[in-house]
Each structure stands twice: as structure tokens, then as C-alpha cells.
Amino acid sequence: MVKCPVCGLEVRIPEDAMPGELIEHDCGTLLEVVEDNGVLQLRVFEGDMEDWGE
């Protein structure tokens, strides 16, 4: 378990998670799995989700 960088509550990273995977926390924050010295961590996803069209 790691803590959500926004709300501070615990977030479970799946055992099979890959660096770059995105996880949506219960608080609504979109988190990106990152690898730090072999340990999986979470950071807030920075990107624009808005897209045009169908």
C-alpha cells in the first residue's frame, strides 16, 4: 500500500502493475505508477483528458 499524493489515503498498487499504468483513486485523482529504485510508487497523472470527436 502507498498513500495517494492528493488525499493521503492508502492506495493499493496491483501486484502485476507496470510502470506507466494509470490508476484512479477513490478520491477521483488519476495516478500513474512509476518505478523508483525498483519500488513502484504513484504520482499524479499530468495530462489533458479532453479530446475531440467520437
Next chain:
Amino acid sequence: MASGSVLEGRLVAETLLLLLREYSPPGREEGAARVFMERARELGLEAWRDEAGSVYASASSRGPWLLALIGHIDTVPGWVEPRVSGGVVYGRGAVDAKGPLASMLHAAAAAGEGVVVAGLVGEEDDSRGARLLVDRGAPARMVIIGEPTGGDGIAIGYRGSYKLRVVCTSSGGHSSAPWMGDSALDKALSLVDRLREEYPGGSLWRSSMAVTGLCTPMTRNVLPTRAEVWLDARIPPGYSSAEMASKSLSIVEESGCIGEVADVVEPVRVSPSSPVPRSLQRALLSMGVRPRPVVKAGTSDMNLLAPIVDSIAAFGPGDPSLSHTPHERVSEDELEAAARVYLRAYRELRRVAGSSG
């Protein structure tokens, strides 16, 4: 069919070109449906149609299937000459959405019995293909919708929509003295302003209201006694299209006009960590592509199918900003990459299903 890996971009492009040569606006999908089934059989798949006219293909027509790859066989109207030049395929629907459908067909040919691919009819009109599935049930509990997302985007949300038809009437008058008369057109224009205040748009996270039609009797010196306006409302995830439609009808009634709502489609938003979006994320990451979650300004069959399946997302090759334009094009490389993503996403779902079951 030429030899080579069934996922090879050149072969997927051949399939796409065959589909593009059959002009298939809504209601005229017969030719493209026939080509889809012929090509599916050449790829070693069984192919069939449902009562709506939608086409299906799978290594086994019996099912059950773990994953349904659902695209659409119709395009918006407007002929764009199909051609291939420099590894790029051009034509109406190359992006929206015969390109994604061609990639799906080849992925299904490589996947085996657990996948069914569907080319639904009427997506660009009344979604009659998807609506039949809503009545009958989806072919699988896991669904990937084939729409252009740039090959790296995973669509996890779409805005909802409804159509609003308004009729305003008045007693009319002479156009030389409009302050003495009563113009139905003025009433309609004031109402449009009022509706746009309520639904200003500006980003996909806010409701918008577009005027798509305006009709009055054409007499140059008479204040119109009747004005008919068509509006297209788009509703972001987190809101209810039905509630918004009801509210806009109230505004219409307050203005003294008559309103009629049609084609109410609710917005959809799924978690990027739910099974299908996650399988697409992992497929892209395994190919060295950073996944990009997107919420779309438009509406697709995903809105209709989301409530009847366990997990869903949209993904496909092609630049979505080219959709519905005369410049639709997609490269062989994009088509092949998308076919590989579909296949890897299926294998990921199968891995997870195997480990949990």
C-alpha cells in the same frame, strides 16, 4: 488473400480499402457488410448478420466470447475517393471507423475463438445496430469499441446527447414595422440565446447546445409566423441527459414555443483501472506506447452499451480530428499497431480471467 502475418499493416490496409470502396452511409450498409463477411471468411473466420443488418465474425460463431470488438460499418455521408499512397489509406471512413474495424477484424483472426468482432449499422444516425444489442444483450461482457483515438488514447468517457426540436408560432406582421408585429423567428432566436446561456459549452466538461437547423417561411417582407429550430445538446459525464432535456423543455415552454426531445443518450465515464481500459493500457505499455486516457466531446455506441456490459472502453487507429472530414486517412503502420493492441488486450483479459477463475 496475400500471404504474411494476419496482423501485417499491408494486409489490414487491403481490408480497409475493400471496405472503403463500398459507400455505406447509414441505411446503405449492404455492400460494406457483404465485403466484411467475405473478407472475414478469407481470414478463416465465420461470419453472420443480425436482424438490424450488423455483421459479426469470429473463429467460432457459437461463442461464448470473452471479448467483443465492436466497430461500425456505416460512415457519415460524403464520398471520398478510396486510394492507397505511400503506405497511407484515404477514403470516407478510413478514420471513422472502417480503419478501426479493419484492425479489429485482423486481430480477431489472430486471436482465435475467444473474440467476436462486430460491425454495427447506423452508428452515425440512430445507432440501430447498438440498440438491438441493448435489447438482446451484448455478445460478450468485455467490450472494446472501435473508434479513432490516435492509437495511444483510451476513451474512458463520452458526453451524452439529445436532440431538441422547437416550433415557435406568432401572428406575424409587416416587416416595415417589426415593433408592431409578432415574429416567430424573433421568438425562436431569443429562445436560442436563452438556451445557450444555460448550456454555454466552451469545454467538454460543460453542457453545450448547438443550433443545427433553422427553418422559416421565406417571404422578404413578412414577419414569419412559424419558425422551426433544431438543436443538438451535449452533456458531460456526471450529469443526466434526461434531466437536462427536461429542463430545456421547461425553458422552451416558458418562451411560449413547443419543444420535442428525441434520441436521449446518457453520458458515460468508466475507471481507467477497470478491466478493459487496464488491458488496453497494458497492451500499449508492452509495445512501448504511453497510454493516454481521454474523455470525448462526442457520443458513440459506448454510451449505449456501457450499461449492459461488465467493462468497456474505446480505442482505435487514426487521428480523431480527421473524422467526418474529406481528409480522412490512416497509415498501414497505425492499422497494424492497433490490431496488435487489440490482440494484446484480449490476451491480457484472458490472463486475468484465468488467474481469477
